[in-house]
Amino acid sequence: MIQPANRTQSIQEYYFSVKLKEIAQMNMGEVKVLNLGIGDPDMSPSEETWNSLREACFHPKSHGYQSYQGIPALREGFSKWYKTYFNVDLNPANEILPLMGSKEGIMITSLAYLNEGDEVLIPDPSYPTYKSVTNLLGGKIVSYPLSESKNWQPDFVSLEKRDLSKVKIMWINYPHMPTGARATKELLENIVAFGKKHKILIVNDNPYSFILNNEPLSILSIDGAKDCCLELNSLSKSHNMPGWRVGMIGGNPKMLEPILKVKTNMDSGMFYPVQQAAIKALSQDQTWYDSINKVYQKRRELVFQLLDLIKCKPSADQSGMFVWASIPDKYEDCYKLSDEILQKTKVFITPGGIFGDQGKKYIRISLCSSESVFKEAIERIKRN
Template sequence: MILTANRLNSVQEYYFSRKLKEVRQLVQEGKPIVNMGIGSPDLAPSDKVILAIQKALFDEKAHEYQNYQGLPELREEMANFYKEQFDVELNPTTEILPLMGSKEGIMHISMAFLNEGDEVLVPNPGYPTYESVSNLVGAKTVFYDLKEENDWEPDLDALESRDLSKVRMMWVSYPHMPTGAKGSLPLFEKLVAFALKHDILLVNDNPYSFVLNDNPMSILQVEGAKETVLELNSLSKTFNMAGWRVGMVSGSQKLIEAVLKVKSNMDSGMFYGIQKGAVAALQLGGNWFSEQNKIYEKRRKLIFELADKLSCSYDKQSVGLFVWAKIPDSEPSAEQFVDKILIENHLFVVPGTVFGSNGEQYIRFSLCVNEEKIKEVLNRF
């Protein structure tokens, strides 16, 4: 009998993988399911991006193995993007590493910096992959609370009271997924100071800065952050390129070199045409974001109406690609609430428990659904 590795005992099948099987079965049975669960942009990339990849297919070097560090011009545009959008100076040669999506970066970073038994601070609620990857590399996940009454920001005083001697890494994500909390530069300053004090690698996962957010920020804006910080970013949500798998990690040369050691043993470089398309995306400028946000703003207003119909409360000032809503106190649990509206109203949303125990009384709506579909769902209620 072929046995699986012991590390698989520490993780479960991804929630969306399991639940979408059920959703697909209902669709096959003829149920008119509307999926508001997944944050996969339904809008297309810019025509300029698509033309760039088409043109690139005929370049002489297009179909060869590519450099593990990506095209120099891609790294240059990533550096220009950070300078223009965040006023952060990055050396494109040594402080930026393109990734095949930021999700692979979570694994690469964990493999580069964590030993078996090391502890990792993971937000609750937060992106489930932080926990699963930590488990896969043999580290110990230590959850820290994010609560609505604290604006979904960590209580650093509470963290200071813990034994942090084994903590090697801390995951943060602002704008926060799933709650849409913006974060702030004062928060980033406190986080960087905390990480420096305790020799912790602080990793900010930052794919939502430009979605319905009038003040995009990078944690690298904090003076001295590069000593202890890596920041992940992605073109998936910002430029509607989720399936292209283009992301980046930025930080000091020493930290980037460590990640590259892992990455260079895991793949053979990103496809040339995708890199050329990414270059075109990064050159689009501010009008691209404003036009995308006009669409998302209309959708969000309709989702707010839907949340009202479900007697849910929410923060109108939140940002990002989702609406995080608190279900009525009379409901026994988020998962039962989600199952009820899936069966009765053929609407799939995500229970907050997917993101941690602090999501128990919450659900998450995705804005990756067109206005007509949202209106259709509104009519069902």
């Protein structure tokens, strides 16, 4: 048997991939599992976005190869979006690189900057892909713990005591996933200063700014940020377009050059109608975000009711499309609670430990289900 590359031994199958197989087996029974785990927006993109996609399908060159940098109008759309909502000026000619989702950006940014043995600062808890990509590329993970007592922000006093000489990249993402903690301008200023001082590339993964959050912030709005920072963004969450695979990375043109070099060797451009639809999505005004958040707000209120039933306490003042909550002391860890609820009620809740050791005493519930699903979950838990 032909042996796979050694790098595949450094990662495991994604937790949700494994869990969905278990849920599929359970769904062969009469009562189906209510999956409250994955952040897959169930609401639709705007009608204008769909119409733009349909119209663009009949463009005579829609089927052909596209530019690696996206069509100029898409970069202009991202530029206007950043100016309108983040008050950030990004030159559409060379400071914006459209991506097939921000997950692609995590990989190609790492490919562009990491050498084997380079160290990467990764928050704990955080999106698991930061770790898996670092492992795949032979980088060394250096976790920095976040805690609820510090509002899930980095402890710079502790970080400054470390040997940072081999650190190449620091991943951050605010509003934070999975905890929903918001950034402040002061926090972003401290992160920029830290990156400049230690010559570390700071990458802010920023897809949740518009979900239950009235003050979107970009790290690129901070003075001097373009000297050491890049920012990923995506239409997956903000515009209900996860399967469309549209994102971007913005920042200093010189810092984007190696990323573009990698990208040109990995794909052949984004489908033209999707680009046109993304332009229309980006042009939505504040009423679009307000309408989406009105739905999420009602769902979050139901989630709070559910959490109260299982004696879990949500963190204060969180944003994004998840609710993060601490578990009762009687449970050894989050996996025990998650599995108990799944087996007794056929309701799946994500254990916070999949996001890092700091999440082992927490659970996370996605807001990407209808009110009727949450009401049914509440009733199932009440009966058990």
